[in-house]
Amino acid sequence: MLRGLAIVLALIAVATASALGGFYLYLRSGLPLVAGEIALAGLAAPVTVGRDPVGVPYIAARSEADAWYALGFVHAQDRLWQMDFQRRIGAGRLSEIMGPATIGFDRFMRTLGLYRVAEANLAHLSPPVRAALDAYAAGVNAFLATRHGALPPEFLLLRYAPEPWTPADSLVWGRMLALQLSDNMRHELLRARLARRLPPKQLADLYPNTTRREAPVTLAGALADDLWAALPHEVLGVGASNEWVLAGQHSAGGKPILANDPHLRFGMPNLWYLARLEAPGLALTGATIPGVPFFVLGHNGRVAWGMTTTHSDTQDVFVERLDPGDPERYLVPAGSAAFAARAETILVRGGEPVELVVRETRHGPVVTDVLGGAREVAGGGGQQVLALAFTGLAPDDRTAEALYRLNRAQDWESFLAALADFHSPQQNVAYADTAGNIGFAVAGRTPVRRHGDGRLPAPGWSGEYDWTGWLPAEALPRAFNPPGGIVVNANNKPGPDSTTAPLGSDWDHTYRARRILDLLSVEPRQSVESAAAMQMDAVSLAARDLLPFLVQVEPHDDRGRRAILLLKSWDGRMDRRRAEPLIFAAWLRELNRLLYADELGPLFPDYWGFRPDVVELMLTQRREWCDDVTTPARETCEERIATALDRALAWIQRHHGRSPGEWRWGDAHQATFSHPVLGKLWLVRRWSDLVLPSDGDAFTINRGLGAIGDDDEPFAHLHGASFRAVYDLADLDNSRFMQPTGQSGHPLSSHYSDLGRRWRDGRTVRIPAQYQPGPREKASVLTLKPAP
Numbered sequence: 012m013l014r015g016l017a018i019v020l021a022l023i024a025v026a027t028a029s030a031l032g033g034f035y036l037y038l039r040s041g042l043p044l045v046a047g048e049i050a051l052a053g054l055a056a057p058v059t060v061g062r063d064p065v066g067v068p069y070i071a072a073r074s075e076a077d078a079w080y081a082l083g084f085v086h087a088q089d090r091l092w093q094m095d096f097q098r099r100i101g102a103g104r105l106s107e108i109m110g111p112a113t114i115g116f117d118r119f120m121r122t123l124g125l126y127r128v129a130e131a132n133l134a135h136l137s138p139p140v141r142a143a144l145d146a147y148a149a150g151v152n153a154f155l156a157t158r159h160g161a162l163p164p165e166f167l168l169l170r171y172a173p174e175p176w177t178p179a180d181s182l183v184w185g186r187m188l189a190l191q192l193s194d195n196m197r198h199e200l201l202r203a204r205l206a207r208r209l210p211p212k213q214l215a216d217l218y219p220n221t222t223r224r225e226a227p228v229t230l231a232g233a234l235a236d237d238l239w240a241a242l243p244h245e246v247l248g249v250g251a252s253n254e255w256v257l258a259g260q261h262s263a264g265g266k267p268i269l270a271n272d273p274h275l276r277f278g279m280p281n282l283w284y285l286a287r288l289e290a291p292g293l294a295l296t297g298a299t300i301p302g303v304p305f306f307v308l309g310h311n312g313r314v315a316w317g318m319t320t321t322h323s324d325t326q327d328v329f330v331e332r333l334d335p336g337d338p339e340r341y342l343v344p345a346g347s348a349a350f351a352a353r354a355e356t357i358l359v360r361g362g363e364p365v366e367l368v369v370r371e372t373r374h375g376p377v378v379t380d381v382l383g384g385a386r387e388v389a390g391g392g393g394q395q396v397l398a399l400a401f402t403g404l405a406p407d408d409r410t411a412e413a414l415y416r417l418n419r420a421q422d423w424e425s426f427l428a429a430l431a432d433f434h435s436p437q438q439n440v441a442y443a444d445t446a447g448n449i450g451f452a453v454a455g456r457t458p459v460r461r462h463g464d465g466r467l468p469a470p471g472w473s474g475e476y477d478w479t480g481w482l483p484a485e486a487l488p489r490a491f492n493p494p495g496g497i498v499v500n501a502n503n504k505p506g507p508d509s510t511t512a513p514l515g516s517d518w519d520h521t522y523r524a525r526r527i528l529d530l531l532s533v534e535p536r537q538s539v540e541s542a543a544a545m546q547m548d549a550v551s552l553a554a555r556d557l558l559p560f561l562v563q564v565e566p567h568d569d570r571g572r573r574a575i576l577l578l579k580s581w582d583g584r585m586d587r588r589r590a591e592p593l594i595f596a597a598w599l600r601e602l603n604r605l606l607y608a609d610e611l612g613p614l615f616p617d618y619w620g621f622r623p624d625v626v627e628l629m630l631t632q633r634r635e636w637c638d639d640v641t642t643p644a645r646e647t648c649e650e651r652i653a654t655a656l657d658r659a660l661a662w663i664q665r666h667h668g669r670s671p672g673e674w675r676w677g678d679a680h681q682a683t684f685s686h687p688v689l690g691k692l693w694l695v696r697r698w699s700d701l702v703l704p705s706d707g708d709a710f711t712i713n714r715g716l717g718a719i720g721d722d723d724e725p726f727a728h729l730h731g732a733s734f735r736a737v738y739d740l741a742d743l744d745n746s747r748f749m750q751p752t753g754q755s756g757h758p759l760s761s762h763y764s765d766l767g768r769r770w771r772d773g774r775t776v777r778i779p780a781q782y783q784p785g786p787r788e789k790a791s792v793l794t795l796k797p798a799p
Contacts, residue, residue, distance in 0.1 A: 040160025043088035045791040050798040058795040066754035066762035076146040078290035083150025090301035090756040092163040101183035102126040106359045121355045129182035131406035144178035147304035151176035189403030192436040195326035252319035254441040258496030263538040264741030267443035270542040271317025275733040279684040280756040283734045305414040315738035321437040324515030325402040329374040329471035333394040342472035372398040402456040403435040430454040451498045452489040457482040522552040522710040542737045547773035553623040553710035554583040564652040587677025597659035677704025682728040747775035
């Protein structure tokens with residue numbers, strides 16, 4: 012009997028292994044064909060697609076239309092599911108495949124109407140841009156018509172197939188980036204909520220780097236709180252980046268060097284896709300976004316460009332009063348007006364369709380309708396709703412036109428002419444050309460407000476705070492061949508007050524910009540290699556600035572004394588192999604909690620951050636924050652610092668062992684690239700996600716931002732360099748590139764995550780005009796030819 016049972020179990024094991032093996036082979040059948048020939052309808056002439064050892068495509072076409080067609084085909088080969096998932100996000104159609112869990116997300120996106128905006132934008136683009144979008148869509152659809160084998164595993168898991176691609180699917184990507192990189196709505200809501208709890212002086216302390224010119228409007232508290240809770244914060248992410256450009260006098264090659272690394276929320280696969288594209292009139296190299304035909308960052312053989320987010324104020328929340336005599340109308344300066352309304356239906360897998368009515372005022376969509384139904388609450392002067400004015404919702408946005416023209420810019424004048432159509436999101440664009448010129452220009456629409464500075468929700472019924480137009484492009488900060496020959500921006504204020512005052516005041520900390528300037532001053536002549544090394548710099552000036560205030564305290568025990576002894580000899584480098592960064596970060600986290608959690612009460616989690624500038628202010632000029640207002644005693648700053656150290660060390664011991672010899676920053680600070688679907692499945696997470704111990708913190712050039720409120724993983728590296736490039740204008744083939752995951756979005760591809768460790772360790776790749784395989788490399792060339 013035992014022998015028979017063993018045979019049965021063995022047969023079951025063999026059958027299971029065979030089935031799994033067969034399924035594995037079936038999934039691999041969907042990997043793209045990268046060598047040989049494919050006949051495609053719609054091509055005018057053959058196109059060659061060579062791929063280098065890391066999967067970067069080299070596309071050579073005989074016409075511009077065929078080039079965009081081929082790029083669409085190649086994007087679909089490598090990133091089809093990512094492209095489909097992102098257009099569903101933009102259209103508010105996730106629930107069709109994900110079920111009830113994403114209804115709230117879809118409701119928000121339908122309320123904003125990003126996809127409707129993208130469709131409207133098409134009518135404002137020139138015929139050549141429309142033709143490029145059409146050709147790209149045709150290339151994507153050619154892949155869908157000719158693909159072989161299995162669809163990517165996400166389609167199989169969610170049991171659906173992709174729909175044909177359209178030009179609006181490409182444009183909605185730009186609207187999503189505009190939303191992600193424009194964060195003023197959240198800032199306004201949080202300030203308004205804090206203003207109800209704190210006196211003006213304390214509120215000012217929480218924003219030490221901003222100007223304060225406007226008192227908050229009377230706002231119904233429950234409405235702001237509920238809207239904050241309903242926002243999809245994961246797509247309203249923080250934007251940050253570095254860029255610097257050096258004139259030839261500062262470079263070893265005698266021509267400019269431009270370095271750029273945009274920082275975005277991590278995901279698997281990464282946002283960017285590296286490519287080289289050649290056609291008559293086109294020679295583009297750099298970073299593309301799968302789903303979009305144009306190169307967002309890169310060079311065109313004569314001009315190189317990079318971008319950082321300006322952090323200007325391009326969103327305003329307006330408090331709208333309903334007409335007391337007719338709740339279907341709202342108050343305007345001349346009386347009242349009817350809401351513009353449209354019906355939306357959200358299809359839900361496994362559930363009933365959700366019907367909603369989206370209302371708009373003259374300022375924009377009524378965002379409080381995302382709370383469900385027609386939500387109004389009583390406020391000062393009657394019933395209120397909140398509407399959002401946002402530059403990214405303009406139906407005549409021509410940012411796609413700007414990218415198309417930027418890809419062709421040959422000099423400073425044509426570069427500025429292209430940027431005139433760059434409407435949203437507002438960006439700081441660095442420039443360098445092979446003639447030796449450098450420059451910098453802020454691009455994007457900036458609203459002109461009749462009154463106020465847009466930092467807090469404003470009354471919409473009076474017209475006093477309305478937008479009256481856009482600042483002219485020439486009024487925005489710009490410079491061409493500045494006298495010093497150096498331009499640096501790391502989301503700090505992009506110009507003097509005379510040009511930046513109308514832009515806003517929520518600039519990022521200056522730590523990264525200061526560090527870049529420090530390093531540039533050390534080496535008078537930079538090289539491509541030294542610039543790439545600077546992008547990996549992990550010295551935290553925030554740590555260097557704060558440590559003198561912290562290490563002078565008398566700790567409560569020997570454990571604290573040993574920790575302070577380590578920090579006194581530390582240089583502030585956030586090295587993943589060392590213990591000191593972990594001690595400092597945990598200390599700063601707890602100190603922020605002890606300094607203002609008592610005053611902020613239930614709002615503390617929404618404001619909580621590492622905030623070294625706020626901490627320094629409270630420890631020096633505004634020491635009254637050190638007192639715990641919930642106790643009768645009056646605590647001192649020294650007591651709070653020492654107590655924060657105790658709590659920090661206790662947290663470290665719970666999570667990382669009792670001995671400092673066991674502690675490593677990289678055990679807590681791990682770059683985490685999680686797949687939005689497969690990453691939720693513990694059985695496959697190990698293969699779908701990429702997790703790497705990494706250097707840096709939120710204030711280093713090599714930026715690594717986490718989620719401070721996560722008690723288990725508050726230092727996880729979730730946001731950072733999504734692309735790195737250094738452009739050598741003396742020899743553009745010597746330029747360096749890197750992105751953090753891989754070129755493919757297919758988990759079974761060898762190029763799914765093969766760039767991860769290279770990105771973490773600061774290695775780069777070249778993308779020359781002509782790729783020549785090495786002696787041990789096998790060339791992969793795919794020819795796309797017209798179908799007979």
